[in-house]
Amino acid sequence: MTTYNLAALLDDTADRHPDREAIVLGDTHLSYAQVQGAANQVANLLASRGIQPGDKVALSCPNLPYFTIAYYGIIKAGGTVVPLNVLLKAREVAYHLDDSDAKAYFCFQGTEDLPIGAEGHQGFEQTDTCTEFFLITADPGAETTIEGTETMGRAMADQPATFEAVATDEDDTAVILYTSGTTGQPKGAELRHRNMRDNALSGKDLFAADIDNPDTYLCVLPLFHSFGQTVIQNGAFAFGGTVVMLPRFEAKAALGLMLSESVSFFAGVPTMYWGLLGALADDDSIDVSSLAQNLRVAAAGGSALPVEVHKRFQEKFGVTILEGYGLSETSPVASFSPYGEDVRPGSIGIPIPGVEMALLEGDSWDQVEWTPEAVGEIAIKGHNVMKGYYDRPEATAEVIEDGWFRSGDLGRRDEDGWYYIVDRSKDMIIRGGYNVYPREIEEVLMTHPDVSLAAVIGVPHESHGEEIKAFVILQKGASVSGDDLVAWGKEQMANYKYPRVVEVVDELPMTSTGKILKRELS
Incomplete structure (x- = not known):
């Protein structure tokens, strides 16, 4: 048995550098x-x-x-x-x-x-x-x-x-991160101590992290989410970095901290980069040259980064955004654009060291015959793959076989092994970097006494990437309005989940077997 406790990321650095600054929040150091x-x-x-x-x-x-x-x-x-x-x-x-x-x-x-x-x-x-x-x-x-x-x-x-x-034991469960897949209630992804450790330590290869020359990380990604937890908190502590915390992302405040704390490492979802560029456009007094001088790494994940945002950020900051890919089930990082190499805008990079990726054919576990245009479901294997979904062996068996994990995302691979997300094979909505699962929202909406049936989709949104829209059929004789259902949903669900638009309809498009045709909704 190999014993390892994830807290060694903290203890090892604290024992070597006890006086080094670990966390900054306002005047608290x-x-x-x-x-x-x-x-x-x-x-x-x-x-x-x-x-x-x-x-x-x-x-x-x-x-x-x-x-x-x-x-x-x-x-x-x-x-x-x-x-x-x-x-x-x-x-x-x-x-x-x-x-x-x-x-x-x-x-x-x-x-x-x-x-x-x-x-x-x-x-x-x-x-x-x-x-x-x-x-x-x-x-x-x-x-x-x-x-x-x-x-x-x-x-x-x-x-x-x-x-x-x-x-x-390094195979004991250290963290359970909740995710829904596409159907039913959220499921807990069991992540081992070694899953979390190795993903954090991959920063040495991905970002040239060095304990003798530690970075200052701006923490705007929520720590309860896998991206912020691994790449920022655990990644910083693994290499003796300083974590500058911002409890809630606000673009201008983030830029201020980047300047005042000489931030060298920034990671965010695409809407955060969009927000930073917008704040710069609104205030030409911000010293962009100093920001660019300090910033060493800019990393993006959570959803696809628009190529135009990528280009505009590089023009403003002189730093190329490194785009990556992962899921809660993969601790989360599976691939990243390598630091120090020419990146390919629109690509999620190459598999990180110790991780393999492949493209699967349809619902099978067979790999697609590769061509630059071939599309398949991304599968992942390596030190980052979860133990399984907590207390859900059947759900685990659906997505893991022989160490390979099915992501549910469709992608392609170029001749150099760089991966690109093409589309999502599931109905999952990504709103501002948060995963939102339509069936969970539908189930809650249908607990309202006036709602007979509901269908939830994601619609394009300028800043959030996608917004949540619901279509509902009311119970006979009911007269509740869409706005009333929006207000009710806000009381029942987390802020990132409830639909901002509810459209009351007489019927929903369906197949002959009664399945709602969401692709016909908009």
Whole structure:
């Protein structure tokens, strides 16, 4: 058995460079030693509350130091981290806690406009197996704002700042990331310690990361998402970098931090790059030359990067965006445009070291006969592929065979081995970098007493890439409006999920077998 605990990414750097700056958030500057000590306190807290190795611990927190501290503390204790989107409503939180068998839950208090803690606690109260709730407050010493709960800050205050990480097998589950595929409720992708470790360490090959010359990373990607978690947080800590946190992406604020903190590494989804260019166009006083001088790496993923955005960014910053590809099920990085080589706009690059990619023929596991124009479903094999979907062996068997993982995305490969996304073979919508799954939205809409049938699609949107649109047939005699259903959906679903447009129709186009023809909707 090979023992490895993912928290070694933190511990190894903290032991070598204890005083090096690890996290920056406004006026708060935390060294690696401070982050390590706080994570040790969280680990001791969990152990004192009976959390055993292998137990699942959920975490709802935006890009704040508390996320990183709780994340590594859970892993040090031998637990499995279950990061949750901070936009989830109570009913969605309860589902994730139950489905993952979470035993404890760390939840940020949020704000008046985004009451994460209130929604989280309501969800927690609807579960039977999750017994520990810790409210994360902006001020660690503050009292709880939710009656009957305790804060993470006060609960960990008296815990020792030393803890020897639990010895875990490298094939043990470190993180469960929730994703839906295309149908049904979200599924938890089980990622091993080695999946997450090797994906983070791939930064040495992908970005020429060097612990002796560490980068300063701007953290605008949500840490509860696989891209931000691996490429920014774990990638930075693996090589002693500094993570500059921005809890919510705002283009002008991001540019300000890039200047003030001399950011050398930026990763974002395409809409973020679009936003940065828009902010520059709106304010010609921004010192673009200084931005360009500091910036060493610009990485993109999450959805296809428009070629025009790629070109405009290179013209403004003098830095070529490195586009990559991956999924939650692949930890997430599977391919990337190599650093230091001429990139090919529109391409997702080549497989990262230790990973293979192939194109599959139809629904089979046979590979397509290659030509530059040949299109097939992208399959991935290597150190990054998940263990499987938690407690869903049948769903796992549908997408994994002999170590190969079916992505559900259609692609092609050129003569040099560079891959290109052609289309998505599934109905998944990508809104601003977030995956949105139509059937889940349809199921919620159909719980409304006035809705008889619903169909959800993605429609083009200038800034978000895709917007969510729903078509509904009402129950006989009902008169609810589309706007009313939009407002109702906003109360029922996370902000990135609910449809912004609902069109009430008399009928939906269908095949002879009763399947809705979504391609005829727009």
